[in-house]
Amino acid sequence: MSEPQLDELDQRIIEQLARNARVSNRQIAGSLGVTEGTIRTRIKDLQEQRLIQFTVVTDLRLAGSPNLVMLGVHAEPARVPALAQELARIPEIGAVVVLLGRYNLLATGLFTSLVEVHQLIRNRILPLRGVRSVETSVSVQNFKYNFGMARITPEVRPRSRSKAEAVPPAPRAKASGTKGRAAR
Amino acid sequence: MPTVHPFPGPRPGPGPRATADISVGFAAWAVNQGSNPTMKIDAGAAAHQAIELDDLDKGIVEILRSNGRATNQEIAEKLSVSAATISSRLRRLEESNAIRVVAVADFAAHGYHMLIAVGVKVFGRDAAAVARDLAKLPEVFSVHLMQGPFDLELLVGLKEFAEINVFLTDHVARIPGVSDLSAGIAADIVKFEFNVAPL
Numbered sequence: 294m295s296e297p298q299l300d301e302l303d304q305r306i307i308e309q310l311a312r313n314a315r316v317s318n319r320q321i322a323g324s325l326g327v328t329e330g331t332i333r334t335r336i337k338d339l340q341e342q343r344l345i346q347f348t349v350v351t352d353l354r355l356a357g358s359p360n361l362v363m364l365g366v367h368a369e370p371a372r373v374p375a376l377a378q379e380l381a382r383i384p385e386i387g388a389v390v391v392l393l394g395r396y397n398l399l400a401t402g403l404f405t406s407l408v409e410v411h412q413l414i415r416n417r418i419l420p421l422r423g424v425r426s427v428e429t430s431v432s433v434q435n436f437k438y439n440f441g442m443a444r445i446t447p448e449v450r451p452r453s454r455s456k457a458e459a460v461p462p463a464p465r466a467k468a469s470g471t472k473g474r475a476a477r
Numbered sequence: 478m479p480t481v482h483p484f485p486g487p488r489p490g491p492g493p494r495a496t497a498d499i500s501v502g503f504a505a506w507a508v509n510q511g512s513n514p515t516m517k518i519d520a521g522a523a524a525h526q527a528i529e530l531d532d533l534d535k536g537i538v539e540i541l542r543s544n545g546r547a548t549n550q551e552i553a554e555k556l557s558v559s560a561a562t563i564s565s566r567l568r569r570l571e572e573s574n575a576i577r578v579v580a581v582a583d584f585a586a587h588g589y590h591m592l593i594a595v596g597v598k599v600f601g602r603d604a605a606a607v608a609r610d611l612a613k614l615p616e617v618f619s620v621h622l623m624q625g626p627f628d629l630e631l632l633v634g635l636k637e638f639a640e641i642n643v644f645l646t647d648h649v650a651r652i653p654g655v656s657d658l659s660a661g662i663a664a665d666i667v668k669f670e671f672n673v674a675p676l
Contacts, residue, residue, distance in 0.1 A: 299586060310580035314545045344586040347545030349538050350577045352676040354528050361621060363630060374665075381668040389668040392594060395661035399594055403673060430625025434605070435675045437612035437620040442634070443671035444592075445583045 299344070302327065306335055307345060311441045314347050343445045350440045359403035361435070362410050364418070365396035365428035372423025373397050379421055385413055396428060407431070528575050533558065537566055538576060542672065545578045574676045581671055589634030592618075592663035593641065595649070596627030602654025604628040610652045616644055627659065 309321050318332040339345045368376050380400050381389045390399040404410050414427050536556045540547055553560040570576045599607045604622055608629055612620045619632045
């Protein structure tokens with residue numbers, strides 16, 4: 294992970310935007326005693342470094358109140374990086390983490406049917422080369438979830454500024470270190 | 478007195494019974510025309526209520542997904558409605574907890590350079606009570622009660638390697654009922670979607 298240098302002003306801007314992303318630059322500037330231009334520049338920098346992203350989080354109810362399903366994948370170590378990419382390309386899987394200990398890969402998804410989970414594992418995960426077994430665990434209740442914090446990965450959504458380059462959305466094996474590719 | 482309707486049955490349409498009273502037992506959704514102060518009192522039931530977005534709502538959400546900082550005016554122009562309509566729609570969407578327009582910050586922006594996934598087994602105590610205790614720890618990003626090999630699953634953000642032991646041994650292990658811990662360290666986060674969450 295890169296070591297971002299955030300000063301106190303950055304932190305306080307993030308704090309305000311986390312509470313309300315639609316607060317204007319002018320309002321932030323006023324409350325922090327800096328110019329509107331400073332706020333604009335800082336926000337732009339934070340976005341370019343992929344440290345913040347403005348978006349809409351929709352409630353689970355809108356997705357039919359699904360359950361979070363965690364899949365612990367045991368796999369051949371040599372195949373783990375490739376498998377991470379293959380799992381990430383499955384649309385139903387929302388998160389893929391290469392994990393040390395417990396299992397080799399952790400994949401999560403939101404599902405409304407256990408049959409769907411079963412079919413995903415049986416038909417699309419177990420057949421992947423290098424996968425040995427999959428441990429399934431289903432969330433029945435959430436006690437805490439901090440929706441203001443996440444890993445902002447390049448895959449989440451094409452960044453608006455690079456739209457002009459029109460990168461085809463075809464599957465491409467992206468190594469984790471390709472960050473510098475986007476406009477820098 | 479409000480009529481009690483079986484839950485989770487369909488919300489009654491605006492028939493003769495759809496007076497102001499009816500809103501007491503049902504989500505503020507659609508019923509709320511701004512004149513009824515009882516709309517927001519039933520957060521408990523509303524939390525379980527199915528909510529539906531119409532095409533305009535969906536259009537707004539779609540635009541904000543790609544740019545959460547788009548102004549009401551910009552959204553209004555794209556959807557050919559007035560900025561006031563956008564403003565009231567957004568207020569309603571947020572007040573009913575259907576959506577949140579947020580700045581999502583990367584873990585790194587908070588100084589969390591390590592992410593660990595911890596499975597917790599509970600013995601001799603209600604797992605939900607343990608979950609509530611765990612949720613109070615600031616490093617804990619998420620807590621789920623699970624049906625699976627572990628009773629609880631946590632996602633935890635830590636600033637550095639040395640904090641793992643402090644967190645697991647000094648904080649988590651001391652919570653009554655925690656009988657087993659299994660921690661995995663995130664070596665690489667390849668995908669992390671965050672647009673749907675419990676709000």
